[in-house]
Amino acid sequence: MKSHNIALACTLExxxxxxxxxxxxxxxxxxxxxxxxxxxxxxxHSNRFANALTSLGVAPGEVVFTFLPKMPEQFFSFxxxxxxxxxxxxLFSNFGEDALLDRLGDSKAVGIVTRKSLYKKLARVxxxxxxxxxVILVDGDDDPAQGVVSYTRIMAEASAEFQVADTTPDxxxxxxxxxxxxxxxxxVLHRHGSLASQQATARDVLGLKDDDLYWCTxxxxxxxxxxxxxxxxxSLGITQLHYGGGYDAQAWMDLIAREKVTVWYSAPTxxxxxxxxxxxxxxxxxxxxxxxxxxxxxxxxPEVIQWSRRVLDHxxxxxxxxxxxxxxxxTNRPGIEVRPGSMGKPFxxxxxxxxxxxxxxxxxxxxGSLCVKAxxxxxxxxxxxxxxxxxSKFKNGWYYTGDTARRDPDGYxxxxxxxxxxxxxxxxxxxxxxxxxALLEIEEVAESGVIGAPDELLFEKVVAFVxxxxxxxxxxxxxxxxxxxxxxxxxxxxxxxxxxxxDSIPKNKSGKIMRRVLKARYLGEDPGDTSTLxx
Ligand code: AMP
Numbered sequence: 291m292k293s294h295n296i297a298l299a300c301t302l303e304x305x306x307x308x309x310x311x312x313x314x315x316x317x318x319x320x321x322x323x324x325x326x327x328x329x330x331x332x333x334x335h336s337n338r339f340a341n342a343l344t345s346l347g348v349a350p351g352e353v354v355f356t357f358l359p360k361m362p363e364q365f366f367s368f369x370x371x372x373x374x375x376x377x378x379x380x381l382f383s384n385f386g387e388d389a390l391l392d393r394l395g396d397s398k399a400v401g402i403v404t405r406k407s408l409y410k411k412l413a414r415v416x417x418x419x420x421x422x423x424x425v426i427l428v429d430g431d432d433d434p435a436q437g438v439v440s441y442t443r444i445m446a447e448a449s450a451e452f453q454v455a456d457t458t459p460d461x462x463x464x465x466x467x468x469x470x471x472x473x474x475x476x477x478v479l480h481r482h483g484s485l486a487s488q489q490a491t492a493r494d495v496l497g498l499k500d501d502d503l504y505w506c507t508x509x510x511x512x513x514x515x516x517x518x519x520x521x522x523x524x525s526l527g528i529t530q531l532h533y534g535g536g537y538d539a540q541a542w543m544d545l546i547a548r549e550k551v552t553v554w555y556s557a558p559t560x561x562x563x564x565x566x567x568x569x570x571x572x573x574x575x576x577x578x579x580x581x582x583x584x585x586x587x588x589x590x591x592p593e594v595i596q597w598s599r600r601v602l603d604h605x606x607x608x609x610x611x612x613x614x615x616x617x618x619x620x621t622n623r624p625g626i627e628v629r630p631g632s633m634g635k636p637f638x639x640x641x642x643x644x645x646x647x648x649x650x651x652x653x654x655x656x657x658g659s660l661c662v663k664a665x666x667x668x669x670x671x672x673x674x675x676x677x678x679x680x681x682s683k684f685k686n687g688w689y690y691t692g693d694t695a696r697r698d699p700d701g702y703x704x705x706x707x708x709x710x711x712x713x714x715x716x717x718x719x720x721x722x723x724x725x726x727x728a729l730l731e732i733e734e735v736a737e738s739g740v741i742g743a744p745d746e747l748l749f750e751k752v753v754a755f756v757x758x759x760x761x762x763x764x765x766x767x768x769x770x771x772x773x774x775x776x777x778x779x780x781x782x783x784x785x786x787x788x789x790x791x792x793d794s795i796p797k798n799k800s801g802k803i804m805r806r807v808l809k810a811r812y813l814g815e816d817p818g819d820t821s822t823l824x825x
Contacts, residue, residue, distance in 0.1 A: 294482045295457035296464075297372035299489075300524035301333035302454075309527045316503070316549060317362050319534045322541075327362065329527070332369065335362075335445070337452035339370025342444035343401065346424055350375035350455070353465060354401040354424075355394065356510065357381040357408055360534050363428040363441060364510050367403045368520060372463055373454050377479070379465035382511030382718075383408055388728060388779040391415040392474050393467045394422055397674055403441065405429050411778075459483025459667070465674065466513050468613040469721035471711035471805075477674030478613045484517075485525055487617035487668035491637060492522025495609060495623045496553055497582060505531040505546070506555040512717075513613040514586055517668070518555055522617075539567040543575035550579040557587040558594065559716040561606065562747055565597045572601050582624070584609055587717030588749040589705050592630030608633055610705065612691060614683070616668030620703045632702040633695075640666055644697055649686055652696075657706050660695040661688040711805045713742030715750050718783045722805060725786065728779040729754060732772060734762040737795040739803040740786070743812055751787035755808050757795050764791040 304314070310330040317325045327335075348354060354371045356378065358364045364380075371378035379397060381390065390412055394402065401424035404412060409427060416422065416437075428441040463482045467475040492498050496518070504523050508514035523530050531549055535541055537560060546554065564572075583598065583606045590608040598606045607622040610633040620642060622634035636642050641663035644652045652658040664687050673680045683690050694706040713720040722740035729738040737757040742750035756772065758764060769789050777785045796807040810817035 293454060293457050294459045294461070294485065295373065295375075295454050296482050296485050296521055296525070297336055297369040298454050298457070299485055300369060300521065301329060301336055304329040304524070304527045305333055307527060312527065313529045314524060315362065315365065316529060316531045317534070318531065318545065318549070325362070329524075332365070332524070334450040335366035336369035336373055337450050338445045338448040339366050340373040340452045340454075341448035343370065343374050343376065345448070346401070346439070346444065348374065348376055348401055348424065351377065351462065352401070353377045353379055353397045353399040354403070355379040355381055355397075355399050357383065357385070357390070357402055357404040357412070358428065358510075359383045359405075360510065360532055361428070362532075363403065365520060365532070366445075367426075368510070368516070370452075372482075373452055375455060375457060375461055377462050377465050379467070379477075380510045380512075380516060381467075382509060382781060382783075384782040385411070385511075386777060386779045386781055387411050387415045389475075389724070389781055391418060393477070394419050396467075396474065397465060397477050400424060401426065403428065409438065457482050459486075460671075462671070464516055466511075466516070466613045469712055469719045469724060470679075471721060472723055473679075475721060475724070476676055476679060478513075478670045479672050479674050480616050480668065481671050484616045484668035485521060487666055488517045488522040489525045491618040491621075492518060492526055492528075495607075495618050495621050495637060496522070496555065496584060497624060498523055498526055498528045498553060500527060502528055502552045502581075503531060503550055503579075504528050504553045504555070505533070505549075505551045507533075507557065507560060508555070508586075512587075513611075513616065514555070514557075517611075517617055537563060539564055539571045543571055543577065546577055546580060547575040552579050552581045553584070554580060554582070555584040555586070557717045558585055558590045559588065559748055561585060561594050561598070562591070565594055569601055577602065580604065582607065586611065586618075588714055590631075595628065595630040610634070610703070614670045614689070614691075615662065615666070616670060617666075619662055619666075629698075629702050632698070632704050634703065635701050636703075642697075642703065643688065644695060645688065645690075649688070654697050654699045657694055657696045659709060660691045660693040660703070660705075662691065663687060664689045711741070713740075713750050713752055715742065715745075715752055715783060715787075716748045720752060720780075720784045722803075724780050725752060725754060725776055725784050726803070728776045728784075729756060729772065731779065732775055734758050734768060735772070739795045739805055739808045741805050741809045741812060743788070743809070745787070748787075752784060753788045753790065753812060754786035755790045755792050755795060757792055 315327040398421040464480045506519040609621040644658040725740040739755045745751035796804040807817040
């Protein structure tokens with residue numbers, strides 16, 4: 291029987307196809323130091339991790355998270371967890387303690403791989419996570435009093451041989467939490483069968499070939515970081531560059547030139563930041579090996595494409611997908627003319643539609659709900675512990691993405707916005723509800739309403755309307771306190787860019803915050819129908 295295990299496809303199967311000595315990961319740390327890991331290394335490290343988890347009592351089907359910045363251990367743990375058929379969740383390293391508590395608690399995670407500096411945040415909420423019995427520190431020693439074990443020790447003691455049990459396409463695989471506009475974040479669960487979509491799109495959209503050096507800048511906390519920073523490319527035996535540093539235009543261009551990157555997958559905010567740099571940054575680096583540039587996560591402005599054509603001598607191919615879709619659904623790619631501002635056309639086998647509120651297809655040119663015909667291989671299998679929310683996303687065989695879009699007569703799709711209040715800041719989906727909840731924990735805050743407002747760099751910025759209890763006055767110190775609190779509780783990305791102090795927060799008669807009214811107020815626009823507004 292053929293195993294459908296994602297991690298096997300990325301490791302052992304590559305070795306069996308003659309790539310044991312081929313570099314799977316070129317790891318470049320913050321200081322520019324380079325370490326190469328072959329596919330045989332990936333195989334051995336992930337086997338060791340699977341054995342270590344087994345000996346520590348983790349069973350298939352249980353949830354283990356990684357809570358790490360980009361570093362080699364992130365990849366070994368992810369693959370090892372999947373080999374064991376445990377579910378691997380990934381967390382952004384900028385998450386605060388409430389964000390951790392929500393995700394680890396909801397999923398009843400039994401284990402987490404992290405590092406000392408990040409463990410401090412987890413330690414503050416660990417008592418409230420009764421299922422979390424295993425904390426593995428990549429840079430720490432065993433410390434029974436703290437309840438932590440050393441990654442180095444468990445890996446050294448584990449065998450490099452691991453027999454992966456038969457894995458079916460329906461075996462659960464990866465877990466990512468995504469934000470909605472109401473309620474807590476939802477755990478989007480995927481299955482090993484998603485590999486079919488991730489591999490096909492890595493081959494036919496990203497166009498990855500055996501001799502490519504591919505760089506995906508996405509963090510592994512995000513679906514792009516797992517689908518296209520791990521699964522798709524390695525399942526094709528491609529060498530991936532992973533870089534431990536953050537945004538730095540000169541360092542990035544030097545990296546592309548030095549490592550001879552051929553295919554680069556990034557995001558609009560980073561590309562817009564690059565566009566603001568001196569052109570000399572790009573002309574002084576030898577970028578001649580670069581064959582293709584791709585983008586995902588937010589709308590890609592036409593100006594960025596024009597800039598790239600002029601300065602980098604390349605088109606940028608915008609791709610559209612979501613945590614829930616697991617793989618690219620609508621996309622630009624070579625062979626199809628790029629229409630700047632459009633997300634492109636559906637990938638082979640994907641059938642999108644623009645539907646009105648009654649579920650009727652709209653004529654070309656009209657804006658409606660962007661839907662996808664259910665049943666593609668990487669479609670999520672549920673929202674963990676929230677099957678009703680999952681079911682509510684499907685109607686008459688269509689999956690409702692939550693985005694609005696239009697199609698032009700030539701079949702190109704154009705992103706228009708979200709049909710909910712979710713904020714997309716620099717590609718990160720932020721729940722206004724999560725930020726509002728964090729704000730309400732602050733003593734001085736009586737009410738709050740959070741919206742996304744247009745931003746030239748980030749696409750959207752987080753704007754918090756805050757009503758204080760009567761005895762308090764707004765000042766600079768309070769603003770700082772509010773920002774710090776949201777950063778520590780939710781994440782640094784969710785921290786409001788702007789705080790507007792106000793006398794009241796508009797709510798409807800059932801007490802729901804009317805963010806639409808706040809947004810109109812912020813933008814100086816007509817708030818529309820306010821008949822349900824409670825004054
Ligand atoms: P996430 O699930 O965090 O990956 O976010 C998915 C959402 O990001 C989509 O529903 C869109 O709202 C937005 N998004 C992703 N890719 C694009 C794109 N190419 N153009 C416009 N919006 C995008």
